[in-house]
Amino acid sequence: MLSSDRNKIQDDTWELRQVEDFSEFINFDCDDSDLNDFIQKDANDHAIQLLAKTYSLKPIAAGGKIPPVAFISLMNDAIPLSETQKKELPDKKQRYRYYPAVKIARLGVQKIFQGRNIGTHLINLTKIIFTSNNRTGCRFLTVDAYNQEKVIKFYNKNDFITRSVK
Amino acid sequence: MDQGGLLVKRRKEVESMALPIGKTPKLNKKETVKFFKTIVKDLKKSTGLRPTPKLKKAEEEILDHYAIQRSK
Numbered sequence: 037m038l039s040s041d042r043n044k045i046q047d048d049t050w051e052l053r054q055v056e057d058f059s060e061f062i063n064f065d066c067d068d069s070d071l072n073d074f075i076q077k078d079a080n081d082h083a084i085q086l087l088a089k090t091y092s093l094k095p096i097a098a099g100g101k102i103p104p105v106a107f108i109s110l111m112n113d114a115i116p117l118s119e120t121q122k123k124e125l126p127d128k129k130q131r132y133r134y135y136p137a138v139k140i141a142r143l144g145v146q147k148i149f150q151g152r153n154i155g156t157h158l159i160n161l162t163k164i165i166f167t168s169n170n171r172t173g174c175r176f177l178t179v180d181a182y183n184q185e186k187v188i189k190f191y192n193k194n195d196f197i198t199r200s201v202k
Numbered sequence: 203m204d205q206g207g208l209l210v211k212r213r214k215e216v217e218s219m220a221l222p223i224g225k226t227p228k229l230n231k232k233e234t235v236k237f238f239k240t241i242v243k244d245l246k247k248s249t250g251l252r253p254t255p256k257l258k259k260a261e262e263e264i265l266d267h268y269a270i271q272r273s274k
Contacts, residue, residue, distance in 0.1 A: 049261055070221050095261045102268045116228035117237065124235045126242040135237075141223050148267070152260035153253075160251045167249045175241065180224035195250050199227055 045165050046096060052108075052161045055079070055090045060103050066144035074142050075107055087111055088141045093158055106145040108158050113139035113178050137176035138166055159194045 043054035055061075058080040065072060075090070082088040088111040092104035114134040122128045140162070145154045159177070166174050179196060181187050188198060229237055 049257070095264055097261070097265055098268065102264070105264055111223070113226055115226055115237070117234040118229060118231040120231055120234050120238070125238050127238075135241075137226070139223070139226065149260060149264060151256075152263070153256040154260055156252050157254045157257055160254065163249045163251060178226045180226075194252055199229075199233075 042169070044091075045161050045169075047161070049095060049097070050093060050157060050161070051096050052091050052093050052158065052165075055083070055092050055104075055107065058083075058090075060092070061107070063103060064107075064144070065147050066106075067147040067150070068144065071142055071144040074109070075144060079107075079109055079142070082109065082111075082141070090142075091162075093154065093161075104146075105149055106143070106154050106158050108143045108162060109141040110162065111139050111141045113137040115176055115178065135176060136172065136174045137178045138162075138174055140177060140179040143179075155190060156194055 045052050058075070061075045061079075064075055079088070079090045083090060088109045090107055090109040093106040093108075094100070094102060094104055113136075115137050116134050117132075119133070140159075143155060143158060145158075162177065166177070177196070179191055181191050181196075183200075192198060
């Protein structure tokens with residue numbers, strides 16, 4: 037059973053909630069210094085400047101008594117497209133040169149709880165947020181991922197298509 | 203602080219910041235055509251959620267780790 041308001045979403049066991057107090061990440065360690073730096077030093081500033089909003093994931097049974105198990109920071113994005121000929125397109129029309137998307141700016145899971153599908157669940161809940169309670173319109177998630185085998189494998193497993201930047 | 207000192211301070215600030223987030227690359231013509239075909243084909247498909255078979259055990263481990271009593 038799912039319930040959601042604008043700043044949180046729950047399933048039977050987990051709650052994804054927009055972060056208001058970043059001090060709860062003070063001891064957060066996802067085994068990556070850049071991600072740790074972001075969540076501990078930069079994420080709050082990104083939220084204040086309305087660049088990216090961060091959501092934390094916790095088991096509901098913990099009743100808010102534990103630090104976040106994982107986080108995801110999201111920002112607006114667009115997928116830029118090339119011009120095409122009408123005859124090449126399925127419905128003979130290309131509506132826009134850019135398609136709206138949400139970008140995963142950062143995603144991190146506590147080191148001690150990695151490898152347990154928590155990151156995948158974070159992405160699943162994010163997909164639900166943007167397809168069931170979206171005020172504008174968005175069908176796509178993008179990510180600027182690290183060029184590391186395990187990271188690319190994780191995103192490919194979650195239906196992301198790899199596209200390298202030249 | 204002199205200009206050299208300011209530059210050192212600024213460099214330290216930049217180095218302590220997280221990496222900037224890269225822009226989404228433009229799809230080339232072939233990818234754009236494929237993109238449009240996919241979005242038309244997938245319009246009526248429900249959102250693809252991936253299975254998470256290890257998640258229940260993960261919850262138990264997390265609650266145990268923080269010594270939280272589970273409700274029966």
